[in-house]
Amino acid sequence: MYTEQVGLCRRLLGEHYGPIVEAVGAALIRDGRLHLGSVVQRTGLAPGSVRQALAVLIQHGMATHAQTREGGRAVTYYSISPRSILRLQRAGLYLALVEERMGRDGLAVFRTIMLNGCMTAAAARSALGASERSGAAAKAKFGAAVAKLVRERFITAVAPRDTVTRADRIMQEEAKEIAKLGAPATPKDLARIRQAIRQQEAEESSSTAIVGLKRSAAAAADDGGPAKVLIGPDGRPIMLGNGLDGHGHGDGQGGGGGGGDAQPDTVDDKQCFRVYYERLDVFLRNKQIVNYFSDKYNAAAGVVLKAALRLTEAHTRTCRDRVSERITANQIIQGIPHDAPLEDGVDTGDIPHSNGSDLSDGSGARRLQRGRAALALLEVLRADASGVLSRADERGAGVFRINFERAAGVLRDKCVDALVVEKHGSQHARIVRVLRDKQKLDEKAVAHFAMLPIDQCRERLHELSLAGFVATVEIPRTADRNPSRMFYLWHVDAGRQVSAALRLVFQGLSNVAQRAAREASCRAPLLAKAQREDVVADPSLLTAPERKELQAATAARRRLDIAAVRLDGMLLVVHDVAPSPVFGT
Template sequence: MYTQQVGLCKQIVREHYGPIVEAVVAVLAREGRLSLRQLVPRAKQTPRNVRQALAVLIQHGIVTHAMSKEGSLMVTYYSVCLKNILRLQRAGLYLALVEERMGSEGLAVFRTIMASGVSTIGNVCEVLGVAEMGKAAKLKFNAVVAKLVRDRYIIAVNTVDTITKADRIMQAEVSEVEKLTIPPTAKELLAIRRKILEREEEEYQSSNVVGIKRRASADISADHLSKLHMGADGRAVAFSSHGTGEQNGHSHANGEQQQVDSVDDKQFFRAYFDRLDVFLRNQQVVNYFTDKYNAGAGALLKAILRVTEQHTRTCRVKLSETVSSTQIFQHVSPDAPLVDAIDTSKDMFHQKYDASGNPVVEPSSKELSRERRSEIIFALLEVIHTDSSGIVAKVDERGTGQYRVNFERAAITLRERCVDALVHEKFGSVHARLLRVLRDKQKLDEKVVAQATMLPIAACRERLHDLALAGVIDTIEIPRSADRNPSRMFYLWYINSDKQMRSAMRFVYQAMSNVIERGAKEASARALLVAKTRRQDVIADPSLLTDGERKELQNLARIKQRLAVASVRLDSMLLVVYDTDPHSADLQLLQ
């Protein structure tokens, strides 16, 4: 836990929930697990306010609780998950992703559940007024909800979801030990813990979808289901567990009932942010290949990731499922810019000419023939899987090839790229060059670093110390003799990955806090002007505002827009630096 992280979380909670909830979060973040009796005096709030704040935080998955027996009493302890607080900054990105993939109907359902924290589908129907709509609208709503649940944009809430994984494991361990007649040995205790972890992982990896039920629908015609089926534009409408009646040869005219998926109205659901983080991570990988090569390579990698997304639930997954080149070919968008993506010609001229000597104009991406399109895709696949990053690997030569995405290598590559950008922004291009040399050559003496970077030894030493003070690089001592005398040692510079990531996170946390503080300061400096714009007479007659006031409002809107863009960019850095790490302990919480 970082001081900058706690300060940032307090600012986010204050912005979203107010000062009372902020006081409760600040105490839990500072002192850890506390009971209600301990929390009330430390938060300096009334017991009622603290209980209501805890209810709101538990509702939104920010606070978890666990019961512990103390003497003859059962005491409930509360703890805060800072990771879920930081995710509040991505609310706009999450909503944009859902709208892109599920359409406006899916966005309305997801936004309602996300605003409530935890909600039943019945409550969502009341909020959206589905009961007052027609029969076709109700069918469409049910199909959209079923699609959201099946694709795990929202997941069912169980009684253990408000308890952290560590507490669940401890409770399971206590119950297993109580079944034994004698205290377990160290070997038996290790076996019990391994069994519990395997059971937790098996339940987590289960493909069963909770909350979906099948019902026989005799009042829905096959033609109607076909019209409400998922379209090519990505808008979810209606679904059948066996497809439409026409596709399976079962017609309503024949009197046969059809099986359609529906969602239990009484089951509680919550937004599954881990699933959406996968989409954000995948977009970062696509951007990496787009920047390194071209838009065609990015489109090809996007197609690969789209195939593997179905089996990638969270960023904890290190390797994707294998994908054949045929599947990749089918999922490449028709609008993908493949024409100028790669030169597959075998002659020495870039410009091709016909028999008359006129230059040959390549057709657009949509007009490419199937043979030409496949030729470009296979050539791009060859370039991508031989890339030095090792993100895409060719695992099998069967047919036209089998490919797999190494998300662990992708996380390392993206983190290195992000750290380079942070160092370049904070210190300059020379420091970034020093960092890249150390990353490529590993442990080096400062004289060798100076030679590799073509810098004077004094300037190189000064810049190396700047990076060391920032925690980006570190030194290692190699003694010349057994007495380990400091004057007789080699001091080599190298990159300590863990320390570097911690420093990068501190930079990002501090920058995000500065953005929020700047926005609050700009708003407070123009508070009177903003209050004037909300008056009824000004709303009715905007001419009451002077030209200077209008310019000041435009300036405020421009500043807010720039700060919002900066916040999104910093949050994308945080996603790359920490959230994509498969070894992160926080990724295993609240699963």
């Protein structure tokens, strides 16, 4: 863990939860797994305050606990996740994303759960000012908003076992299975038990069941006959006759051609929910993928890829999924907005008509033209050297898959290149790209491909090596491994490169936070005056120099916020989308 990362986590905890939680979180980050007495000793706080701070961290999913037997007593140890703390600086992006997709009603529920941590639907209803005596329309509106958030996995159900450290949870399961044997476990038994536990965890992580929703009474009183399943234009199952989706939950919409009315889902008021940040990171990553291809080709290519990514979101749980489910070209075409200017983004003159006929109807001709343009753009994206979009089957117009692992590598390389250009210069970035494409090269070959003099290339290679962006590998020519009789080849070490990029990103975020605090402290009297009620009601109370200074402070704060968002986007790519074993979670 980096020093800047520790300081950034402390600052985020202090801004969101106060100095007591900041002190407790800093102790857990600095010293790792601790019990209550050790935390009290390291922070110098009262035991009651430490307990409350730990409860806050566990409530918000940033800390976990585990109980072990030491001698004749049970001791509870606590640990914290710096990755969860770093997500606090994306709160604004998360809220904007929820408002875009879920509307204002969903945003209100989401914000309440984000502020309070793990809570039930009934508690969220009370926090929003609603009660059991509220009107039926208000209750139905709230229930629909919560059900939609749960169904789209913006929030997820929480069980007591989720607050236990994963390693301890696995050890507890292993101990239970060993106890069932009634005899000391052999190495073969241990291997079988651990394999079964890993398989069970894999099944739970890939399960499509949604916990927290239950069928409405009207739907439960139905005849119970088998429902008919159809695949909608977005690739998701549509249930006919009972309004349920493929997971056994209602979507609140009609089945479209089936008998019976669709019944909306109801939320279990006793079930606790929390924000599913891993799911939200998937949406942010998809935006970066779309922006990358929009910048590389044009906006039309980004629209087509965005439609393809929208189809995969229903089956993508976290950013660590390697590939997407199969999606057909027809599904992608149907998911493209009607007002998207596809025809201007690609030339379709060399693509023949699918049926060889010419439609005289204007709307039909436009649909055919848009379909041909979408197919051409899909072919362009498929032929891209990155391999993000690949063809999985040749049936019909084609069946495609999105390789998220390669997309993560593309985004990471783009982030590294931007950091190298910012820190060292364009020539250094050119050398990094040459080594990434050509793998291992000696100095002369690097200078040749980078089109630099050998002395300048050697100097820049050593600078990049000190920064961690390139590394050397030694190939001995003799068995004695004499340094004078060795080949030294330069190459890109992915682990070291990610570590170097993280160090720069954390340093940049720390500098931005310090500069923002400095700007606020220098203009504290003016900012306090501008926030007074009389000044807010009558801005003329500020003098002309004060208004000018206030505008400068606002502009500086806006620039710092933009820099923080950009750096956080890099952090998402390097730290969450393309995780590396060189740092902890």
